Amino acid sequence: MNDKAVIRLRIGYAVLALVVAVVLATWFVVPSGSANAAADSFVGPATWPRAMLIGIALCSGLLVLRNVLQYAHAQRARTLTAHPLDEQFDNRKAAIGIALLTLYVVAMPAIGFALATVAFLLVWLPFGGVRKPRVLASVAVLGTIALLYAFVKLTTLPLERGTGVFDSVTVSLYRVLGIY
Amino acid sequence: MDALASVYGGMMAALQPLNLVVLFMGLLVGVLAGALPGISFVNAMALSLPFTYLMSPLVAMAFLGGIYVGGVFGGSICSILLNIPGDPDSVPSCWDGYPLSKKKGSVYALSVAITASAIGGLVSALILTFAAPPFARFALSFDQPEFFAATLLGLVSVLAVCRGKLLVGLISLFTGITLGSVGADPLYGVQRLTFDVPMLENGIDFVVVMIGIFAIGEVLEACSARVGADLRVKDSARMGLLSLRDIWKLRGSISRGTGIGCIIGTIPGGGAAIGALVAYGIERQVNRQGGQFGTGVADGLAAPEASKNATTGTALIPMLTLGIPSSAGSAIMLAALVLHNVQPGPLLFTKQPELLYTIFASFLLANVFMIIVSMAVARGFGLVMKTNPTILYAFILVLSLIGAFAVRNNMADVIVCVGFGIVGYLMQRFQFPTAPLVLGVILGPLAEGYFMTSIANYGTLTVFFTRPVAAVIISVALLFVVWSLLPKRSASEGPMPQQASNG
Numbered sequence: 142m143n144d145k146a147v148i149r150l151r152i153g154y155a156v157l158a159l160v161v162a163v164v165l166a167t168w169f170v171v172p173s174g175s176a177n178a179a180a181d182s183f184v185g186p187a188t189w190p191r192a193m194l195i196g197i198a199l200c201s202g203l204l205v206l207r208n209v210l211q212y213a214h215a216q217r218a219r220t221l222t223a224h225p226l227d228e229q230f231d232n233r234k235a236a237i238g239i240a241l242l243t244l245y246v247v248a249m250p251a252i253g254f255a256l257a258t259v260a261f262l263l264v265w266l267p268f269g270g271v272r273k274p275r276v277l278a279s280v281a282v283l284g285t286i287a288l289l290y291a292f293v294k295l296t297t298l299p300l301e302r303g304t305g306v307f308d309s310v311t312v313s314l315y316r317v318l319g320i321y
Numbered sequence: 322m323d324a325l326a327s328v329y330g331g332m333m334a335a336l337q338p339l340n341l342v343v344l345f346m347g348l349l350v351g352v353l354a355g356a357l358p359g360i361s362f363v364n365a366m367a368l369s370l371p372f373t374y375l376m377s378p379l380v381a382m383a384f385l386g387g388i389y390v391g392g393v394f395g396g397s398i399c400s401i402l403l404n405i406p407g408d409p410d411s412v413p414s415c416w417d418g419y420p421l422s423k424k425k426g427s428v429y430a431l432s433v434a435i436t437a438s439a440i441g442g443l444v445s446a447l448i449l450t451f452a453a454p455p456f457a458r459f460a461l462s463f464d465q466p467e468f469f470a471a472t473l474l475g476l477v478s479v480l481a482v483c484r485g486k487l488l489v490g491l492i493s494l495f496t497g498i499t500l501g502s503v504g505a506d507p508l509y510g511v512q513r514l515t516f517d518v519p520m521l522e523n524g525i526d527f528v529v530v531m532i533g534i535f536a537i538g539e540v541l542e543a544c545s546a547r548v549g550a551d552l553r554v555k556d557s558a559r560m561g562l563l564s565l566r567d568i569w570k571l572r573g574s575i576s577r578g579t580g581i582g583c584i585i586g587t588i589p590g591g592g593a594a595i596g597a598l599v600a601y602g603i604e605r606q607v608n609r610q611g612g613q614f615g616t617g618v619a620d621g622l623a624a625p626e627a628s629k630n631a632t633t634g635t636a637l638i639p640m641l642t643l644g645i646p647s648s649a650g651s652a653i654m655l656a657a658l659v660l661h662n663v664q665p666g667p668l669l670f671t672k673q674p675e676l677l678y679t680i681f682a683s684f685l686l687a688n689v690f691m692i693i694v695s696m697a698v699a700r701g702f703g704l705v706m707k708t709n710p711t712i713l714y715a716f717i718l719v720l721s722l723i724g725a726f727a728v729r730n731n732m733a734d735v736i737v738c739v740g741f742g743i744v745g746y747l748m749q750r751f752q753f754p755t756a757p758l759v760l761g762v763i764l765g766p767l768a769e770g771y772f773m774t775s776i777a778n779y780g781t782l783t784v785f786f787t788r789p790v791a792a793v794i795i796s797v798a799l800l801f802v803v804w805s806l807l808p809k810r811s812a813s814e815g816p817m818p819q820q821a822s823n824g
């Protein structure tokens with residue numbers, strides 16, 4: 142990425158941060174009426190978060206100003222060096238990782254922790270390069286069983302069992318494993 | 322001489338086989354709970370509380386004390402080996418601990434951590450044993466404005482890791498504090514920033530944010546990195562105490578960290594997280610290698626390690642002498658004492674000195690035995706960390722989600738955790754410092770609570786400047802801000818190290 146692109150990127154982030162901060166500070170803390178009604182003194186429930194949002198807005202404003210000045214200076218002197226932002230990362234891999242994680246979290250309440258974890262591991266491990274069926278199966282199944290013993294049996298954590306038929310499947314699985 | 326005789330008697334009682342076994346069990350539970358992200362030692366202490374009803378008060382205190390001492394250190398194992406803090410107290414240990422383990426090997430980094438922690442913890446336990454009453458009087462001089470000032474100092478110390486990136490560091494910090502204020506306000510109960518979403522009404526738990534940003538964000542970054550992001554531990558992860566020569570080299574950072582931790586431990590609401598953070602910030606300021614902090618400087622690891630374990634012993638001083646717990650851990654220990662009809666307070670010294678001195682002796686022993694237990698756990702951890710990185714990442718993700726779920730037993734926290742994981746990944750991807758955001762979420766609600774109650778009690782903002790102790794602490798905090806704004810002195814004060822920004 143060249144100098145100009147880096148500078149544009151930086152200014153873009155700063156402006157975005159400023160806009161977000163101002164929007165948040167203006168609208169979304171609490172309605173001023175209810176905040177003042179609850180407060181007996183000069184500070185109320187909105188004081189603290191509003192002060193922080195003003196802080197974000199101020200810092201963002203300064204960031205914009207600094208980046209604009211740096212941009213102007215760079216236009217004259219052309220000395221700014223680029224940060225290697227893009228070269229180190231594979232965006233496709235990150236997107237797949239995030240998608241798999243999101244699917245896992247969505248599946249957990251529906252089909253239960255046990256089945257969702259086995260499924261997640263069976264998809265995640267080949268994605269990362271583990272392709273031997275024996276390794277895949279043993280890590281996914283034995284790993285999940287170990288987690289169930291540690292967290293459901295020993296620490297009695299009520300991990301999701303799923304809904305409908307999956308709840309029955311999970312309970313049966315727990316009985317087979319001696320957890321229930 | 323009376324005190325020495327009492328300590329001797331306490332030590333003999335603490336060395337009874339049953340007490341020792343229970344102390345070891347407590348240490349093991351504490352170190353393991355501390356080392357697993359999301360399963361904090363405070364959770365482990367709370368879960369263990371009902372079981373202590375079956376024990377004598379002394380055995381119960383040995384067990385809980387073991388979990389407390391072991392847990393405060395345990396979080397560092399994960400911080401150093403994986404750059405994922407086991408609990409909030411261990412966040413500063415990532416900043417130099419992880420790079421140090423990459424630079425000089427995990428054996429050396431873990432040895433620095435355990436040595437500094439053991440020294441800090443032992444000094445703190447000695448102060449608890451021999452100087453509890455004057456420290457208790459010091460703690461009594463603190464009120465809400467002083468608590469606010471101390472928390473503010475902790476927040477401002479975060480700026481120490483943002484030199485060279487002050488503005489983005491501040492944006493990150495303010496964002497974290499704002500996120501910490503989501504939900505009901507501490508004084509009036511008015512909902513803020515909830516957007517009528519029910520799951521936000523109970524607020525955003527800092528543990529969920531911490532797991533998301535550090536654990537999930539770190540794994541996503543490692544998975545997507547084309548080069549140099551293998552979390553595996555290459556060496557054995559064995560650790561032991563440093564040699565006397567090495568300890569001598571670190572004497573400054575260990576003694577400063579210990580001193581800071583001992584003082585902050587006595588302050589109600591202070592706790593190990595603030596202790597570690599302030600120690601790191603001050604060490605970065607006074608150390609000759611301060612400019613290199615974040616790249617794997619042993620002093621940058623030793624100071625917060627010594628400090629956080631130095632809070633453990635002195636945290637019991639206000640609890641035992643005044644009945645005021647100064648941290649979550651000491652609050653659970655107070656509950657255990659009350660459960661056994663032991664009423665902490667000044668009369669405890671005259672009515673039940675045997676019990677008191679046995680507790681003190683157990684704490685001294687806990688800090689010694691912590692070394693053995695931590696060595697075993699770290700070695701086990703090291704073996705696990707040698708596995709295929711894909712398998713390692715998968716289980717870090719699954720354990721992180723279980724940790725998020727365990728906070729309040731609901732899926733909403735898991736969803737929030739994954740959300741913050743993605744935010745953490747993007748922040749690291751675009752070199753935005755994540756540590757201030759996480760520490761803002763941790764300390765922000767405390768600071769707001771103390772600020773609001775100070776104003777409610779005293780009715781004026783000037784209270785923070787008219788009370789001497791509060792004024793001194795706020796002056797130190799302001800000095801930190803000014804120091805952070807100063808231009809770089811020399812080449813050694815280079816831009817913020819990548820690890821610090823990420824950590």
